[in-house]
Amino acid sequence: MTRIISNGAAALALLTLTACGGGGERATNEDPVVAECRREARSAPSVRAFASQMNFNNPGNMARVQAEQRVEENRVLADCLRRRGAPRGGGVAPVQRPAGSL
Numbered sequence: 001m002t003r004i005i006s007n008g009a010a011a012l013a014l015l016t017l018t019a020c021g022g023g024g025e026r027a028t029n030e031d032p033v034v035a036e037c038r039r040e041a042r043s044a045p046s047v048r049a050f051a052s053q054m055n056f057n058n059p060g061n062m063a064r065v066q067a068e069q070r071v072e073e074n075r076v077l078a079d080c081l082r083r084r085g086a087p088r089g090g091g092v093a094p095v096q097r098p099a100g101s102l
Contacts, residue, residue, distance in 0.1 A: 001043075019079060020090070031086065033081070033084050033086045033087075034081065034086060035079050036080075037077050037080035037084065038077060040076065040077075040080050041073045041076040041077040041080060042073065044072075044073070044076045046072055046076065047069060047072050047073045047076060050065045050066075050069040050072065051067050054066075067097070
């Protein structure tokens with residue numbers, strides 16, 4: 001038995017998938033320099049090194065390591081953007097929490 005999906009249902013499914021971002025990439029209108037720097041930051045050895053510090057059985061450790069990883073990824077991203085002469089968006093520095101607090 002073959003089931004036919006109406007055009008409306010297919011369009012709704014496509015819109016739903018598109019709205020979810022499907023693929024992990026930023027908006028398609030993101031500056032190519034920013035997108036390249038973002039990829040560089042995610043794959044930087046200093047950022048990837050945090051994976052070896054994660055203890056999946058310890059939520060406190062996971063939260064701390066993930067926070068430190070985000071800070072390092074942002075630093076590498078900012079360095080890349082500066083090196084390529086691209087302005088960094090935003091303007092508000094991320095909150096620096098004391099060690100051990102969430």
